[in-house]
Amino acid sequence: MTALLAMEEITGGYGDADILLDVSLKVGKDEIVVIVGPNGAGKSTAMKSVFGLLTIRGGRMMFDGDNITGWAPNRIVQRGICYVPQVDNIFREMSIHENLEMGGFLKKGDLSAAFDRVYTLFPDLKERHKTLAGSLSGGQRQMVAIGRALMLDPKLLLLDEPTAGLSPKYMEQIFQICRDVRDTGVAILLVEQHAKQALAFADRGYVLAAGKNRHEGTGADLLADREVAEMFLGG
Amino acid sequence: MDFLELLNFYVIPGIVIGSIYALGAVGITLIFAILRYAHLAHGDLATLGAFVALAVVSGLGVSPLAALPVAIVATAAVAVGIDKVFYEHLRERPKIVTVMASLGIALMIRSVVQVFWGVDTQTYVRGIVRPEDYFGLRIRDREIYTVLAMLLLVGALQVFLTRSKWGKAMRAMSDNPNLALLSGIDNKKVVVLTWVIAGGLCAAAGFFLGLNTELKSLMGWSMLLPVFAAAILGGVGRVEGAVLGGLIVGVAEELSVLWIPSEYKAGMAFVILLFMLLVRPTGLLRGKVL
Ligand SMILES: Nc1ncnc2c1ncn2[C@@H]1O[C@H](COP(=O)(O)OP(=O)(O)OP(=O)(O)O)[C@@H](O)[C@H]1O
Ligand SMILES: [Mg+2]
Numbered sequence: 001m002t003a004l005l006a007m008e009e010i011t012g013g014y015g016d017a018d019i020l021l022d023v024s025l026k027v028g029k030d031e032i033v034v035i036v037g038p039n040g041a042g043k044s045t046a047m048k049s050v051f052g053l054l055t056i057r058g059g060r061m062m063f064d065g066d067n068i069t070g071w072a073p074n075r076i077v078q079r080g081i082c083y084v085p086q087v088d089n090i091f092r093e094m095s096i097h098e099n100l101e102m103g104g105f106l107k108k109g110d111l112s113a114a115f116d117r118v119y120t121l122f123p124d125l126k127e128r129h130k131t132l133a134g135s136l137s138g139g140q141r142q143m144v145a146i147g148r149a150l151m152l153d154p155k156l157l158l159l160d161e162p163t164a165g166l167s168p169k170y171m172e173q174i175f176q177i178c179r180d181v182r183d184t185g186v187a188i189l190l191v192e193q194h195a196k197q198a199l200a201f202a203d204r205g206y207v208l209a210a211g212k213n214r215h216e217g218t219g220a221d222l223l224a225d226r227e228v229a230e231m232f233l234g235g
Numbered sequence: 236m237d238f239l240e241l242l243n244f245y246v247i248p249g250i251v252i253g254s255i256y257a258l259g260a261v262g263i264t265l266i267f268a269i270l271r272y273a274h275l276a277h278g279d280l281a282t283l284g285a286f287v288a289l290a291v292v293s294g295l296g297v298s299p300l301a302a303l304p305v306a307i308v309a310t311a312a313v314a315v316g317i318d319k320v321f322y323e324h325l326r327e328r329p330k331i332v333t334v335m336a337s338l339g340i341a342l343m344i345r346s347v348v349q350v351f352w353g354v355d356t357q358t359y360v361r362g363i364v365r366p367e368d369y370f371g372l373r374i375r376d377r378e379i380y381t382v383l384a385m386l387l388l389v390g391a392l393q394v395f396l397t398r399s400k401w402g403k404a405m406r407a408m409s410d411n412p413n414l415a416l417l418s419g420i421d422n423k424k425v426v427v428l429t430w431v432i433a434g435g436l437c438a439a440a441g442f443f444l445g446l447n448t449e450l451k452s453l454m455g456w457s458m459l460l461p462v463f464a465a466a467i468l469g470g471v472g473r474v475e476g477a478v479l480g481g482l483i484v485g486v487a488e489e490l491s492v493l494w495i496p497s498e499y500k501a502g503m504a505f506v507i508l509l510f511m512l513l514v515r516p517t518g519l520l521r522g523k524v525l
Contacts, residue, residue, distance in 0.1 A: 091414060102407045
């Protein structure tokens with residue numbers, strides 16, 4: 001497998017304390033990779049480390065042949081990684097359409113093809129494109145957030161708990177959208193609280209605990225692993 | 236007192252001074268929305284704008300209104316410069332550090348004004364301007380220009396914020412700075428843009444204050460309290476709120492002399508500010524950034 005993203009023994013944290021301890025993971029082209037693990041394991045922190053949103057004290061971040069460790073966020077975005085944070089991932093006071101437009105901020109020239117692509121994935125958003133994003137339901141906000149991240153046609157999409165707090169119906173819909181997006185050639189790395197469902201649908205998974213790699217494998221293997229099941233999937 | 240008298244002596248002057256406050260308050264609100272601190276040098280920056288216009292009027296012999304664009308451009312440039320030299324490297328520090336720094340800048344600008352233009356009272360045009368009579372309403376031309384210019388400038392700003400790419404980027408930065416960064420929006424450019432707009436509006440506020448009253452080195456400083464009251468009254472972060480707040484504070488100040496001695500007129504802004512902070516700190520139009 002040629003890795004699109006390779007996190008190589010990343011160590012770092014927010015202040016002086018290290019949250020991530022030698023975390024490594026890879027995402028291949030056309031892959032959906034999921035990170036699962038208990039609360040506070042450092043899953044979100046691992047995602048933020050891709051964008052250098054914390055102090056990295058060891059290891060390096062390789063993306064598509066470039067060492068992107070220490071790059072400014074807008075350069076990383078331009079290079080092809082878009083990121084949907086776990087919280088505060090929309091512009092509340094802006095309309096759906098404006099949220100998407102901001103997602104496409106770095107694109108030179110016409111955005112209409114990008115709008116078409118996103119609105120095809122999320123027909124609901126097109127209908128309500130003038131609505132303020134802050135007034136939408138949780139599920140629809142999540143779609144705006146993902147839509148915003150897709151506007152630049154990224155090579156890799158980072159999604160931090162896109163299904164948190166959503167009904168099973170919405171969860172299934174978001175997973176389906178992930179597959180559709182992957183089928184258009186976008187690799188996805190996501191963090192999931194719904195570990196079982198996520199491992200069942202992802203190509204590969206990583207189990208993170210206390211800031212360290214604990215297990216990795218295909219979704220099916222991890223689901224079948226007794227230790228993983230007992231410790232992290234609630235039996 | 237009849238109704239026309241009320242309009243002529245209190246409401247119309249209130250709307251005029253309110254428009255001037257509005258121009259200042261919009262800048263205060265924008266700076267707070269993007270940079271998240273109270274800019275205390277705003278009043279003195281307005282003073283500078285007013286005196287730059289005076290220099291153009293007396294130097295080139297043009298009419299005051301023709302000098303306004305020059306004052307706007309110059310003050311915008313000064314505002315950007317001040318940010319680059321003084322505020323930029325305080326960005327990561329607690330905001331109160333920048334607030335205190337801006338107080339220092341206020342004193343500095345005032346000194347510069349006093350060195351160049353002295354401490355005496357000056358005017359753009361000499362002599363008394365008599366108001367025209369419009370069906371009993373007595374209005375001076377300069378008062379019409381003031382209100383029109385405010386509406387025009389704020390209207391243009393609203394179009395910019397809602398229609399243009401960079402205007403939307405400014406709103407995005409105010410709404411969710413972290414996500415704006417993750418969308419690739421260059422926050423340095425947004426900050427420069429904010430100072431250009433706030434500085435330009437500030438010059439307009441100072442200019443029209445000078446045009447309707449007189450120019451003196453403390454003119455802007457004494458406008459600071461009503462301008463902040465206006466911004467908070469309207470809801471911090473809301474441009475249309477700042478305009479509404481400015482007009483209310485202006486009219487309230489003028490009307491207050493019906494009940495209290497006019498020396499205490501300036502206290503109205505303070506009363507409004509206190510009242511809003513106690514009763515509805517988010518402002519009339521719910522503030523976006525508090
Ligand atoms: N901005 C921050 N500053 C300081 N510490 C932080 C910050 N964000 C997270 N932490 C700490 O880092 C550790 C890992 O947090 P992280 O958010 O990465 O966990 P997580 O696995 O995403 O958890 P969750 O499932 O609750 O989202 C926690 O101990 C948390 O308190
Ligand atoms: Mg998390």
